[in-house]
Amino acid sequence: MKYFLAIIGGGPAGYTAAEKASKAGKDVVLFEQNAVGGTCLNVGCIPTKSLLYGAKQYYNATHAAKYGVTAENVVFDYAAMQKRKTIVVRKLVAGIKQRLNNEHCTLVSGSATVLSRTDKLVTIRCNEETYEAENLLICTGSTNFVPPIPGIKDNPAVWDSTDALAATELPASIIIVGGGVIGMEFATLYHELGVPVTVIEAMPTILPNLDQEVVAVLLDKYKKAGINILTSTKVESLDGGKVTANGEVYEAEKVLVSVGRRANLQGLEALNDLELNRGAIVVDDFMKTNLPNVFAAGDVTGKIMLAHVASRQAEVLIGRLLKQIPLQRIAYNAIPSVVYTNPEIASVGITEQQAEEMSVPTEVRKLPMTFSGRFMAENEGETGLCKMIIDAKNHSVLGVHMIGNPCSEFIAAASFAVRMGYTTAEFQQVVFPHPTVSEILHEII
Numbered sequence: 001m002k003y004f005l006a007i008i009g010g011g012p013a014g015y016t017a018a019e020k021a022s023k024a025g026k027d028v029v030l031f032e033q034n035a036v037g038g039t040c041l042n043v044g045c046i047p048t049k050s051l052l053y054g055a056k057q058y059y060n061a062t063h064a065a066k067y068g069v070t071a072e073n074v075v076f077d078y079a080a081m082q083k084r085k086t087i088v089v090r091k092l093v094a095g096i097k098q099r100l101n102n103e104h105c106t107l108v109s110g111s112a113t114v115l116s117r118t119d120k121l122v123t124i125r126c127n128e129e130t131y132e133a134e135n136l137l138i139c140t141g142s143t144n145f146v147p148p149i150p151g152i153k154d155n156p157a158v159w160d161s162t163d164a165l166a167a168t169e170l171p172a173s174i175i176i177v178g179g180g181v182i183g184m185e186f187a188t189l190y191h192e193l194g195v196p197v198t199v200i201e202a203m204p205t206i207l208p209n210l211d212q213e214v215v216a217v218l219l220d221k222y223k224k225a226g227i228n229i230l231t232s233t234k235v236e237s238l239d240g241g242k243v244t245a246n247g248e249v250y251e252a253e254k255v256l257v258s259v260g261r262r263a264n265l266q267g268l269e270a271l272n273d274l275e276l277n278r279g280a281i282v283v284d285d286f287m288k289t290n291l292p293n294v295f296a297a298g299d300v301t302g303k304i305m306l307a308h309v310a311s312r313q314a315e316v317l318i319g320r321l322l323k324q325i326p327l328q329r330i331a332y333n334a335i336p337s338v339v340y341t342n343p344e345i346a347s348v349g350i351t352e353q354q355a356e357e358m359s360v361p362t363e364v365r366k367l368p369m370t371f372s373g374r375f376m377a378e379n380e381g382e383t384g385l386c387k388m389i390i391d392a393k394n395h396s397v398l399g400v401h402m403i404g405n406p407c408s409e410f411i412a413a414a415s416f417a418v419r420m421g422y423t424t425a426e427f428q429q430v431v432f433p434h435p436t437v438s439e440i441l442h443e444i445i
């Protein structure tokens with residue numbers, strides 16, 4: 001049988017593409033070597049959020065006196081949190097399988113290797129069977145990057161995020177190398193469960209790609225809470241749990257290394273003329289590579305390593321392959337992102353720093369989240385921050401950056417404004433329900 005589309009990798013990009021194409025009646029074969037759902041469902045977004053929610057319950061129970069509640073003898077069971085996480089993941093994976101369960105979609109469990117390609121046919125090998133397809137979509141994702149630091153390889157004290165998520169016991173103490181998104185989410189998890197945490201970040205600040213005024217609010221809270229955050233600090237070597245950085249030695253039971261992820265190109269060696277840039281597959285706005293019938297979506301494209309970017313890329317590609325009108329493209333300028341610290345950080349669009357670098361004349365508006373009544377009612381002792389970046393010439397909303405719970409839940413409203421190019425006068429006409437924290441987006445205009 002010749003398939004219309006072969007997809008390697010069943011993460012958010014792969015399973016979205018498989019579902020859309022097969023439900024439109026196209027024969028699709030999807031190869032996945034682990035569980036469908038990819039990094040996001042199995043060893044990324046969902047398991048971390050499940051554990052973080054457990055940690056937040058414990059943290060809130062032990063910090064409730066400010067709301068007039070005192071709970072004694074509050075205990076947590078980390079193994080039980082892990083068990084619940086596993087059940088959440090299992091249910092979601094089963095849901096994805098269900099979505100792919102139709103006569104046009106063949107799910108193959110195994111590691112796929114591209115054997116050959118012409119402009120009309122791609123041949124793939126998996127589990128000693130050969131598959132042929134007119135088109136190939138590469139959604140092989142990314143893997144944790146291991147930096148070339150002496151003592152890091154084969155060190156039993158070193159964890160990557162997958163090891164940390166699998167551990168059924170908490171470490172007595174932890175050093176986190178890399179104060180990016182993964183690093184700060186795990187710092188939150190361990191800190192809220194009482195584990196001493198040290199974060200070592202090479203750059204002058206943690207979360208370097210985010211609005212730095214927003215990050216400063218988090219930094220201030222976390223430092224006061226006792227998280228040891230070292231910036232402009234370069235790790236020189238490791239010896240078990242001993243980390244030498246900027247000439248000082250720090251020690252913990254475990255060292256979590258979270259310094260970024262790299263595109264996974266395994267099994268694609270036969271595509272030796274596939275164009276790459278810094279180890280990621282180069283794609284155009286429609287996910288097309290330099291090879292006519294080869295496409296790529298998700299982390300492997302090295303664009304923005306987020307699950308919702310991957311699934312949107314897949315939607316756009318399948319729309320194009322099926323010649324659906326109008327042709328869509330991704331609005332990379334309006335991709336929201338969230339960091340699940342406590343408080344959460346949510347942002348969309350350009351930051352004040354980026355506007356300055358790009359010499360875009362902007363007006364920057366700022367409000368503490370306490371301008372929202374609901375925020376005041378539910379976030380004792382927090383101030384939060386909302387910043388809006390506005391085009392100084394046409395008054396369109398270019399970016400929104402927030403810290404304060406639960407901003408992850410309404411950043412989509414700001415994304416909508418940025419995506420549609422709303423001016424402040426247009427956005428001002430949107431009614432937000434009262435009392436909700438989302439009203440901050442109305443207040444700031």
Ligand code: NAD
Nearest residue numbers: 178179180181182183200201202203258259260261305338
């Ligand atoms: P990242 O790029 O967000 O952060 C890596 C950090 O490590 C950077 O701050 C960098 O300066 C620092 N660093 C690099 N080398 C270092 C060294 N030798 N010593 C100390 N610090 C060093 O990468 P990540 O946190 O590993 O996350 C990987 C990807 O997964 C990112 O694209 C991220 O957006 C994505 N992710 C997203 C979410 C979310 O959306 N909530 C959650 C987790 C991961």
